[in-house]
Amino acid sequence: MKTPTAVHCRADPCSVQRIGSGEGGPVEAGSAGPRHEDAVRAAEALAQSNLRLEESNQSLSDLLGLVGHDLRNPLTVSLGFLSMTELELDDLEQTGVDVSGARAMLGRATEAAHRVESMLASVLEMSRIDYATLRGRGELLDVAETVRRAVTDLTISSAVEIGDLDGLRAVADASHLRQVLGNLLSNADKYGAAPITITGTTVGSTTRVVVADAGAGVPPDFLPRLFERFSRAERESEPGTGLGLHLARRLCRIMGGDLGYLPPEGDQGPRFVVSLAAG
Incomplete structure (x- = not known):
């Protein structure tokens, strides 16, 4: 049979005292003190680790959001100039100039820019979810x-x-x-x-x-x-x-x-x- 236990909580850390012992005689109060103090220290260390982890995650979210916003504007400008270059190549082609090489390079550049645009969109969306600012309209x-x-x-x-x-x-x-x-x-x-x-x-x-x-x-x-x-x-x-x-x-x-x-x-x-x- 398990021995009943009384817990006395005062202004100081809780002390544990056994009311009776299966082997005869009471156990003195405070006998679990060192073990309790170890548990308190471990809990405090865990709380500090969780706090640092939350701060680190918040910093990462801040950085992702900042990078996403700062890169989106110049990327939009770049895509605009790539589109204008495509039109210029169309005009040159109509005059008989061979623009196949330039068009191939332009296509690769445009594809890469759109890929970056897609990545930035994902990062920004993820940042909005992390900040709990993204809502769904059902x-x-x-x-x-x-x-x-x-x-x-x-x-x-x-x-x-x-x-x-x-x-x-x-x-x-x-x-x-x-x-x-x-x-x-x-x-x-x-x-x-x-x-x-x-x-x-x-x-x-x-x-x-x-x-x-x-x-x-x-x-x-x-x-x-x-x-x-x-x-x-x-x-x-x-x-x-x-x-x-x-x-x-x-x-x-x-x-x-x-x-x-x-x-x-x-x-x-x-x-x-x-x-x-x-x-």
């Missing part, structure tokens, strides 16, 4: 229309096949959902294989939108870190921030839904599943 959406707009707004090399989504509804923020779909489609284009498809269904009170491709899927050893911030599989050769899937899941959860992953199975390729309230 409204009943036409899923088919939202998917079509997301595909139209995206520039990827692979064609996207859209299944029958007519009549499908979901409670979500249209801008957030388009961004989620854009991240998933870009991910499939970079690391997957054609065909890329978008299908959807309603099960009970949940609407599911599925983005699938015919690639090998996520390496099994990487699955535990798939949605972590800045995580990238070792075999990935395409440039990126490691924020896309993390941000997509965070946006889904802001909308009251979730984002999950299903590995290849049978004749089905890897699939990312967006789950939202059906409304």
